[in-house]
Amino acid sequence: MEGAEATRILMGVNESTIKGYPHASISSSGAFDWTIQKIVRSNTSGFKLLFLHVQVPDEDGFDDMDSLYASPEDFKNMKHRNRTRGLHLLEYFVNRCHEIGVACEAWMKKGDPKEVICHEVKRVQPDLLVVGSRGLGPFQRVFVGTVSEFCQKHAECPVISIKRRADETPQDPVDD
Amino acid sequence: MEGAEATRILMGVNESTIKGYPHASISSSGAFDWTIQKIVRSNTSGFKLLFLHVQVPDEDGFDDMDSLYASPEDFKNMKHRNRTRGLHLLEYFVNRCHEIGVACEAWMKKGDPKEVICHEVKRVQPDLLVVGSRGLGPFQRVFVGTVSEFCQKHAECPVISIKRRADETPQDPVDD
Numbered sequence: 001m002e003g004a005e006a007t008r009i010l011m012g013v014n015e016s017t018i019k020g021y022p023h024a025s026i027s028s029s030g031a032f033d034w035t036i037q038k039i040v041r042s043n044t045s046g047f048k049l050l051f052l053h054v055q056v057p058d059e060d061g062f063d064d065m066d067s068l069y070a071s072p073e074d075f076k077n078m079k080h081r082n083r084t085r086g087l088h089l090l091e092y093f094v095n096r097c098h099e100i101g102v103a104c105e106a107w108m109k110k111g112d113p114k115e116v117i118c119h120e121v122k123r124v125q126p127d128l129l130v131v132g133s134r135g136l137g138p139f140q141r142v143f144v145g146t147v148s149e150f151c152q153k154h155a156e157c158p159v160i161s162i163k164r165r166a167d168e169t170p171q172d173p174v175d176d
Numbered sequence: 177m178e179g180a181e182a183t184r185i186l187m188g189v190n191e192s193t194i195k196g197y198p199h200a201s202i203s204s205s206g207a208f209d210w211t212i213q214k215i216v217r218s219n220t221s222g223f224k225l226l227f228l229h230v231q232v233p234d235e236d237g238f239d240d241m242d243s244l245y246a247s248p249e250d251f252k253n254m255k256h257r258n259r260t261r262g263l264h265l266l267e268y269f270v271n272r273c274h275e276i277g278v279a280c281e282a283w284m285k286k287g288d289p290k291e292v293i294c295h296e297v298k299r300v301q302p303d304l305l306v307v308g309s310r311g312l313g314p315f316q317r318v319f320v321g322t323v324s325e326f327c328q329k330h331a332e333c334p335v336i337s338i339k340r341r342a343d344e345t346p347q348d349p350v351d352d
């Protein structure tokens with residue numbers, strides 16, 4: 001098994017919808033922690049994490065799609081004065097990977113998150129897709145849709161959906 | 177991360193339905209290989225695999241439920257003269273784990289596989305459930321049901337469903 005190519009794990013990550021909550025949503029952050037603790041463990045050289053953040057069009061005026069970030073320096077060298085929340089989100093995960101010592105890449109796309117994630121799976125062919133999920137009940141799901149259910153059906157690779165812990169659910173469970 | 181408790185992965189495994197095909201179904205065997213290659217990798221001490229085989233009642237006259245097997249010796253010491261196919265199935269996976277050097281346990285239960293798997297998840301609280309899937313289309317699924325879809329919805333832990341590779345699909349895709 002030594003010398004085999006690293007297991008490439010694509011993670012769909014998004015920003016928190018809670019006002020004042022910094023950067024990563026509770027479910028994205030939980031999915032990352034779970035992946036590090038339960039899958040990567042001490043075997044940091046065996047894995048590469050790929051972070052994909054999909055921004056819904058017209059939510060932010062953002063024109064830095066399709067750039068690739070692989071180290072904290074990549075962010076510092078950026079010309080942009082206004083680092084958007086999306087960039088901060090990716091920076092958060094890239095920084096955490098560098099602290100832990102696991103290789104990573106991060107990028108952004110625009111579009112419908114569930115469609116874009118499945119499209120990117122087809123393009124980059126990861127070994128595994130990890131998505132966070134709010135763990136909503138059927139009634140709440142009707143209104144917000146769930147990216148994780150769509151990806152489990154349509155993504156062309158194995159998918160793990162990590163539900164948010166019950167004790168981390170905010171007052172309005174649709175928030176994240 | 178060193179010294180942390182091993183990640184416990186529960187695998188639902190079943191026998192092949194193909195006449196003359198030895199022991200493990202194509203999808204169970206594929207899910208095992210995937211888990212070793214992509215998740216466990218060289219970090220054999222970081223993981224413990226738990227194999228659960230659910231036998232549908234009245235399919236076999238089998239009375240050795242609830243026994244626990246953790247090494248090849250456990251099988252040799254058995255009093256039973258007729259090793260059933262179910263036992264051979266578990267023996268296959270336990271032997272493979274011992275060759276690889278990863279800790280394991282295996283046991284059998286009777287019942288409806290999807291219900292029993294979710295019940296056992298609640299009881300043993302694994303970190304992850306891995307199930308193989310035939311990757312059937314919607315038309316075929318109506319007739320055979322899918323354990324993996326049910327578990328993804330109902331199991332109280334993260335679930336990965338590993339689809340059978342297209343080039344391993346037997347003549348009748350409902351076979352496995």
